[in-house]
Amino acid sequence: CxxxxxxxxxxxxxxxxxxxxxxxxxxxxxxxxxxxxxxxxxxxxxxxxxxxxxxxxxxxSSAHHPQTDGQTERTNATLEQYLRCYVNYQQDNWVSLLPLSEFAYNNGVQASTKETPFFANYGFHPRFFPPVIETSEVPAAEDWLQELTAVQQLLLQQLDQAKEDYKRHADKHRQPGPEIKVGDRVLLSTRFLPSHRPCRKLDARFIGPYPVVAQLNPVTFKLQLPRSMRIHPVFHRSLLLLAEGVRPDADRPAPPPVLVDGEEEFEVQDILDSRFHRRRLQYLIDWVGFGPEERSWEDASTVH
Structure with a gap:
């Protein structure tokens, strides 16, 4: 990190x-x-x-879903949780506890690898502080070691508890949905998309459908979006809805326009015909996301 x-x-x-x-x-x-x-x-x-x-x-990380970088998110949450249990009231000693916290974390078995980070990286487990059995002629040294050993044991106990708490909290917000595969068509949530309409509550909740062109990991997908949308095409599963049973002619909201230099622009699906009208070349445009009734003649100078 x-x-x-x-x-x-x-x-x-x-x-x-x-x-x-x-x-x-x-x-x-x-x-x-x-x-x-x-x-x-x-x-x-x-x-x-x-x-x-x-x-x-x-x-x-995928757009609007920083949990993509899940390892860092979970590590930070875990460290925060078991630092809380030993930080003093003024909370000004947490920096001194970081080495012990990091050691405890790196010596804990990870669910993904079934190994500790220490063993996966170095091939062996480093030594812990040994239990204080013998007394020392220097009480300060003995007290220091006893204190660190106590902190170390407490942090190791908190590690497993922190992992369980994080998983339980995350699972509350996860709802399994239909499996999405490359080639499927999905609807995209407008939750994080820019909108220039007066009331977002009355705006479309989903737009599309768009084809899935790649699955980057079990919960992250790349979509084939219109170039006019100008957003990163990778999204978390929670923002996608499988377009099963959605008819091509179903009444769905059209994709939002994009603002280019303050002007709204829509994407061209196809140029169906051309003509000269009042000495100007015009094209008959089929627009992305709109039905045949929305086709229109546009001056060639306005079509890019």
């Missing part, structure tokens, strides 16, 4: 590359793929070019 900020300022793409060198490369070498959010440093031309030169498959 890379820190994305320097104090109050967000890191630039170049600074993020330096952080990658310090915190990732020196410990693990180059990864084959890297999952990030859609921060400006990760979508910049510099970062994309660097990833390509290094042979790293850059994977951005």
């Amino acid at each position: 890379l820190p994305e900020t320097r104090g109050e300022l967000r890191s630039t793409a170049k600074e993020t590359a330096d952080l990658f060198l310090q915190h990732v490369f020196r410990l693990h070498g180059l990864p084959k793929s890297l999952v990030t959010d859609r921060g400006s440093q990760f979508t910049s031309r510099f970062w994309k070019a660097l990833q390509k030169l290094l042979g790293i498959d850059s994977r951005l």
Whole structure:
């Protein structure tokens, strides 16, 4: 996990590359793929070019669903939960607890690999603090070790509890739906799409259907969207509705127009005919998402 900020300022793409060198490369070498959010440093031309030169498959989290980067989300939630149980009242000692928290997490078995991160990365399990059996001639050293051992044991206990709590909370918001496969046609939720209509409550809840062209993982899909929509075409399963039984001529809301330089634009499905009208070339346009009754003659100069 890379820190994305320097104090109050967000890191630039170049600074993020330096952080990658310090915190990732020196410990693990180059990864084959890297999952990030859609921060400006990760979508910049510099970062994309660097990833390509290094042979790293850059994977951005799906639009409007940061849970795509699930490992980081779950890790942060877990660390927060079992830091709470030992942080002091002033909450000013949590930084000193991070090394023990990270050690406890990395020594816990992960559901995805059935191994601990330590063993998966290094091939062995590092030693814990040994139980304090003998007394020492220096009480301060003995007290320090006893305190750290107690914190370590508590954090290990909280680790399993935190994982269970996170899974239970996440499952409350998951509802299994029909399986979606490449080639299926789906409706896309307008929940996170920009709308320029006066009342979103009266706007269409879904638009489409659009064909599924790729399944990136069990819950993330890539759609073939009209170019006029100008949005990232990868979406989480929760934003899609299988278009089973939806007739091609069913009464569905048309896709929203896009704003280009402040003007609404609609996408052309096909040019059906042409003519000269009042000395101007015009095309008969079939519009994406609209029926035959909406076809219209448009000046060629306005069609792009």
